[in-house]
Amino acid sequence: MQDKVQLSVILTTHARKAHFKDLLTKTTEFGIPGIEIIIINDAAEIETSQFIHQTLNTANSDRVYLFEHESFTGRGNSLNEGLLESTAPLIWAPLQADRLNESLLSEAIRKFKSDPAGIWVLDYSLPKTPEDWINAATEGDLPLDGCLVWNRSVLKNSEFFFNQHLQNLHGAELALRLHQHNAWHQTDPFFVASENQPVHASASDLREFLFSALRIADGKKEQNLLIDLLKNIKSDESIAQTEDDYLVKARQLLVQGDANKSLDIVNKLLKKEPDHYEAFRIKIQSLEKLRRHVEAAELKHTLHQLEKRPRPQSELFKEEAEKKESANPKDISLSIIIPTTGRGKGLLENTLIHLDQITDTASTELIVIDNASIDDTFEYLHQLEKENFLNINVITNPHNRGFGASVNQGLEAAKGENILVMHNDLLPDENCISELVKVFKNHEDAGLAAPIIHLADDNSDLPEEEFTEADVVESCCFMVQNQSGIRFDEEYRLCHFDMEDFCFQILDSGQKIYVSNRATASHQNGKTLDMMGMKLVPHLKWQNRKRYFEKWDGEPHFSMPNQGPHPDRFELLGMPENPLEPESEWIHIIQDYLTDEVKTEILRTEWNQRELLTIVSALLIADERELLRTLEDRLDELDLPPAMLILFVHYYFDKNIYSRCKHYLKKAGNSHPVFDLFRLKIHVADKETDQAAPILTKMLERYPASPDLFNLAAELYSQTGDKEEAESFRTMATQLDPYRFSSEEDTIEFTL
Numbered sequence: 001m002q003d004k005v006q007l008s009v010i011l012t013t014h015a016r017k018a019h020f021k022d023l024l025t026k027t028t029e030f031g032i033p034g035i036e037i038i039i040i041n042d043a044a045e046i047e048t049s050q051f052i053h054q055t056l057n058t059a060n061s062d063r064v065y066l067f068e069h070e071s072f073t074g075r076g077n078s079l080n081e082g083l084l085e086s087t088a089p090l091i092w093a094p095l096q097a098d099r100l101n102e103s104l105l106s107e108a109i110r111k112f113k114s115d116p117a118g119i120w121v122l123d124y125s126l127p128k129t130p131e132d133w134i135n136a137a138t139e140g141d142l143p144l145d146g147c148l149v150w151n152r153s154v155l156k157n158s159e160f161f162f163n164q165h166l167q168n169l170h171g172a173e174l175a176l177r178l179h180q181h182n183a184w185h186q187t188d189p190f191f192v193a194s195e196n197q198p199v200h201a202s203a204s205d206l207r208e209f210l211f212s213a214l215r216i217a218d219g220k221k222e223q224n225l226l227i228d229l230l231k232n233i234k235s236d237e238s239i240a241q242t243e244d245d246y247l248v249k250a251r252q253l254l255v256q257g258d259a260n261k262s263l264d265i266v267n268k269l270l271k272k273e274p275d276h277y278e279a280f281r282i283k284i285q286s287l288e289k290l291r292r293h294v295e296a297a298e299l300k301h302t303l304h305q306l307e308k309r310p311r312p313q314s315e316l317f318k319e320e321a322e323k324k325e326s327a328n329p330k331d332i333s334l335s336i337i338i339p340t341t342g343r344g345k346g347l348l349e350n351t352l353i354h355l356d357q358i359t360d361t362a363s364t365e366l367i368v369i370d371n372a373s374i375d376d377t378f379e380y381l382h383q384l385e386k387e388n389f390l391n392i393n394v395i396t397n398p399h400n401r402g403f404g405a406s407v408n409q410g411l412e413a414a415k416g417e418n419i420l421v422m423h424n425d426l427l428p429d430e431n432c433i434s435e436l437v438k439v440f441k442n443h444e445d446a447g448l449a450a451p452i453i454h455l456a457d458d459n460s461d462l463p464e465e466e467f468t469e470a471d472v473v474e475s476c477c478f479m480v481q482n483q484s485g486i487r488f489d490e491e492y493r494l495c496h497f498d499m500e501d502f503c504f505q506i507l508d509s510g511q512k513i514y515v516s517n518r519a520t521a522s523h524q525n526g527k528t529l530d531m532m533g534m535k536l537v538p539h540l541k542w543q544n545r546k547r548y549f550e551k552w553d554g555e556p557h558f559s560m561p562n563q564g565p566h567p568d569r570f571e572l573l574g575m576p577e578n579p580l581e582p583e584s585e586w587i588h589i590i591q592d593y594l595t596d597e598v599k600t601e602i603l604r605t606e607w608n609q610r611e612l613l614t615i616v617s618a619l620l621i622a623d624e625r626e627l628l629r630t631l632e633d634r635l636d637e638l639d640l641p642p643a644m645l646i647l648f649v650h651y652y653f654d655k656n657i658y659s660r661c662k663h664y665l666k667k668a669g670n671s672h673p674v675f676d677l678f679r680l681k682i683h684v685a686d687k688e689t690d691q692a693a694p695i696l697t698k699m700l701e702r703y704p705a706s707p708d709l710f711n712l713a714a715e716l717y718s719q720t721g722d723k724e725e726a727e728s729f730r731t732m733a734t735q736l737d738p739y740r741f742s743s744e745e746d747t748i749e750f751t752l
Contacts (some may be wrong), residue, residue, distance in 0.1 A: 006034035008086035014045035022063035028059035036063035076164030094146030097191035104190035118182030120187035137201040145171035259289035331337030337410030341371035366390035372735035399738035404488030435519035447511025475499035533706030546578035567611035630691035707737035
């Protein structure tokens with residue numbers, strides 16, 4: 001028997017596409033008993049409709065109900081339909097809920113059931129008088145739909161309906177009508193409200209609020225006040241004219257060099273219109289003039305998240321958004337996807353200039369995914385948008401989502417039959433693209449085509465065969481077809497083994513991977529990753545390597561041989577793919593094997609270098625410190641390989657035993673960049689600012705977009721009391737690697 005339905009979640013397709021997708025994905029994955037999901041597809045575009053059906057096919061819940069409209073009816077009508085179809089006493093109809101937390105939602109349902117309140121308001125206090133409501137609507141201080149939960153068992157059915165004439169704030173208007181005669185409680189939310197969520201009522205919506213306020217007003221005095229407000233409401237057109245005046249004045253002040261006054265004016269406009277595209281751009285320019293680069297950088301990556309209103313509150317923003325949709329999909333045969341991040345503008349610019357020379361402008365679209373770049377990539381791409389360079393479509397992420405997730409975003413947006421994926425430092429030769437297209441024409445079983453990649457100093461001859469089959473190719477340049485449907489596994493996060501996984505998916509589907517030996521391209525070999533200092537963190541590669549082999553080979557099974565010398569047995573047992581996170585089975589085998597007798601034999605035997613390193617590696621990974629420490633003295637005279645030294649440095653640093661860590665750092669010298677990072681980490685941990693600062697400066701010159709270095713810089717500035725600079729570097733670290741440096745848990749990234 002199913003659990004009794006306690007909460008109806010009503011989702012309508014009037015939410016921004018990214019928010020709707022994430023809400024639908026998250027809620028259908030919940031395991032909370034007693035939730036039903038009512039989906040109203042109000043004549044949404046094909047992509048959203050397809051996403052709904054795909055999600056429902058894999059949904060965990062059997063209480064998901066879809067209602068589809070052939071023609072658009074509006075959010076108010078859709079919500080009322082959802083009310084009619086829902087069966088739970090509690091109703092929630094969000095448009096957005098960032099970082100939605102399942103356990104907090106479950107706790108909230110239990111709390112709401114035990115209290116007879118009619119309205120639950122999440123992290124908001126409702127206004128008191130009708131005039132207060134109108135002022136709050138004007139100032140953007142009303143709760144959004146997702147911040148309201150309704151108790152239908154308390155509310156009168158005759159009063160519980162949504163206003164079909166509104167464009168926004170349907171929940172707030174309903175709360176205005178119901179709050180006076182029903183108990184309402186303020187409570188903690190089960191999600192995080194976005195900074196860009198406040199909605200200011202348009203002139204037409206404000207009229208609807210005033211009509212509702214008039215109906216519940218007490219006394220002539222209050223009614224007359226509201227009538228005066230109604231008379232004085234400006235039209236949407238006159239509001240837009242006032243906005244233009246603000247913008248003209250702000251631009252003039254900026255040109256005259258008065259960035260402070262320009263900033264004051266756009267802040268006034270943004271208080272009323274927080275999603276005003278052009279005001280955001282002027283604010284960014286003003287902040288940069290004032291050398292407030294951190295604030296400017298943060299605004300750059302929120303600019304593309306602004307919500308496209310159904311009403312003309314931000315005409316300039318709408319024009320920008322419409323430009324992206326202006327290219328006719330029928331004219332596009334080739335889509336080129338290029339992710340970029342860090343300080344990649346110089347590389348990207350060189351690549352795009354080259355692409356402009358070798359592609360057909362009319363039939364090519366360029367999709368650039370800007371993963372929270374920290375240079376002026378944002379301005380460069382915006383300029384290309386204004387020029388409609390190669391029918392460009394820019395996807396801006398507030399945080400670095402990594403290569404695989406970025407390519408997936410591009411694949412979802414691509415219109416061309418053939419899709420070329422490239423790194424931002426790759427230069428295809430003139431015939432490269434046409435030769436890759438030829439692969440699909442000549443091979444019906446082709447799932448991916450790749451060129452021959454030449455590094456800067458590579459002058460080797462091309463193979464005689466026109467096509468060669470491969471099991472895996474580099475991610476720097478490859479072509480797939482739009483109908484493929486295969487996507488990158490985003491669990492690999494920033495990089496490493498994501499391309500191997502993608503290739504294996506293609507082979508596993510029965511398709512083949514072909515290298516066209518007549519298609520060539522030049523590559524600068526990982527310049528972006530180099531600038532991000534990925535060499536400093538080899539353990540990230542170990543993590544992904546472990547995931548890759550477990551995914552395709554299954555959980556590893558280890559077995560210790562019964563015979564042979566101890567080093568040979570350890571060698572035949574095998575080592576974990578990620579030595580920092582060994583499997584528990586492997587550890588137990590080592591622990592069971594190391595009896596007192598075996599330990600004594602190991603200590604009393606003279607081993608050669610290979611044998612000793614094999615034993616020590618196993619002990620190190622298994623954390624058998626007592627035996628390990630005894631054997632370590634024998635290593636002092638040996639020339640240890642960098643891989644072994646990296647393990648030792650990680651091992652002792654994680655245990656905060658810096659003396660041993662320094663011992664191995666001294667032996668390591670400059671054999672690997674990771675050792676400089678650990679030297680810096682130790683200085684920072686010991687608060688040795690004078691020693692840490694020059695090392696940090698030198699390393700940032702070599703790795704100018706390293707999130708690890710930015711995070712350490714933040715810690716250094718915190719130690720010196722410079723909170724502003726600390727926050728600046730911490731923000732950049734989070735932008736470039738949100739998986740390791742985000743201060744929030746269970747973070748969900750939304751991307752437009």
